[in-house]
Amino acid sequence: MTTALIDARGLNTYYGSSHILRDLDFRVDQGETIGLMGRNGMGKSTLLKSIMGLVKPRSGQVAIKGQDMTGGAPYDIARLGIAYVPEGRGIFANLSVVENLKMAARAGTRGQRDWTYERVLETFPRLQERLGHGGQQLSGGEQQMLTIGRALMTNPDVLILDEATEGLAPLIAREIWRICGLIRETGISSVIVDKNWKHVTQITDRNIILVKGQVVFEGSSERLRSQPELLEQHLGV
Numbered sequence: 001m002t003t004a005l006i007d008a009r010g011l012n013t014y015y016g017s018s019h020i021l022r023d024l025d026f027r028v029d030q031g032e033t034i035g036l037m038g039r040n041g042m043g044k045s046t047l048l049k050s051i052m053g054l055v056k057p058r059s060g061q062v063a064i065k066g067q068d069m070t071g072g073a074p075y076d077i078a079r080l081g082i083a084y085v086p087e088g089r090g091i092f093a094n095l096s097v098v099e100n101l102k103m104a105a106r107a108g109t110r111g112q113r114d115w116t117y118e119r120v121l122e123t124f125p126r127l128q129e130r131l132g133h134g135g136q137q138l139s140g141g142e143q144q145m146l147t148i149g150r151a152l153m154t155n156p157d158v159l160i161l162d163e164a165t166e167g168l169a170p171l172i173a174r175e176i177w178r179i180c181g182l183i184r185e186t187g188i189s190s191v192i193v194d195k196n197w198k199h200v201t202q203i204t205d206r207n208i209i210l211v212k213g214q215v216v217f218e219g220s221s222e223r224l225r226s227q228p229e230l231l232e233q234h235l236g237v
Contacts, residue, residue: 003066004029005158005189006051006082011060013043013050013213020046021057021213028158033180033190035200035221037235038210044193045087047210048162052084053077065157081109081157087166087193089147093136097127100135100150108155114186115152123179124149141172148179158189165194177203197235201225209234 006028013021020043028034036044049055051062056071063069064080078084092100101120107113121128124145130138138146144165151159164180165173177199183190184203194200201207201221209217209224211234217224224230 002030004063005065006191007063007066008047008051009061009063011047011050011057011062013046013055013057013060015046015055019213021050021060024060024210024213024215026051026208026215028189028191030157031187031189032206033184033192033204035197035204035207036191036193036210037195037197037200037207039234039236042210043213044210045162046213048084048086048160048191048193051077052082052160078154079109082160083151083154083156083158084160085144085147085151085162085164087162089143091135091138091143091146091150094134096132096134097138097146098131100146101127101153104150104153106154109157112155115155117153120149120152123152123182126175139172141168141175144168144172144176145179148176152183156188158191159183160191162193163195164192165196165199173199195235197224197231 004027008026011021011024026047038044046055050057053072053074061068061070064077069077101117126142127145127149165176181203192200201224204221207221207224208215216234217230
């Protein structure tokens with residue numbers, strides 16, 4: 001088996017005395033698109049933050065491309081090719097669209113520059129129309145596009161999207177899903193957190209459901225769709 005891009009093993013992460021992740025294993029391989037699902041408060045964002053070094057697990061290991069990065073600095077993990085689009089987006093409100101994009105531009109870990117400024121604007125034509133706008137002047141959907149575009153400017157090996165379409169109008173959400181499909185076609189690995197399991201499973205290779213910080217399902221989109229009782233029990237659909 002090839003070395004995983006992300007290989008988290010036996011993670012136990014706490015907030016104070018609250019035990020959030022419980023001996024959790026999570027792996028992302030090259031070119032793989034993964035859906036991470038579960039109700040609110042089940043540990044999805046905590047898992048992503050544990051991987052990115054934003055929260056340090058009390059025990060367990062996070063390896064990035066075979067290198068132990070458990071509790072490492074987020075900027076060091078980003079330099080290894082992991083791009084993170086957090087819940088809440090985290091754009092620079094006082095910078096223009098152009099500045100938000102260009103400040104992130106760099107070659108990837110293999111020297112690749114597949115995602116240029118021009119390619120990002122071709123992928124996000126709405127941003128092309130708002131280049132001079134400040135981040136605070138954009139709608140929620142435009143901010144999400146900008147955050148994804150900024151992440152792509154780093155030419156990542158893995159793109160992590162936390163709450164990809166939360167709070168977005170259906171038309172904008174559809175555009176985000178289209179873009180996620182395009183990203184998959186380019187070979188970039190993705191981890192997508194979103195409540196809309198139907199859209200998630202249309203583009204994912206593998207899906208994971210968390211309940212109270214533990215994996216209760218892991219399998220293909222076809223397998224998940226074939227178990228409506230599982231969806232109803234753990235996702236409320």
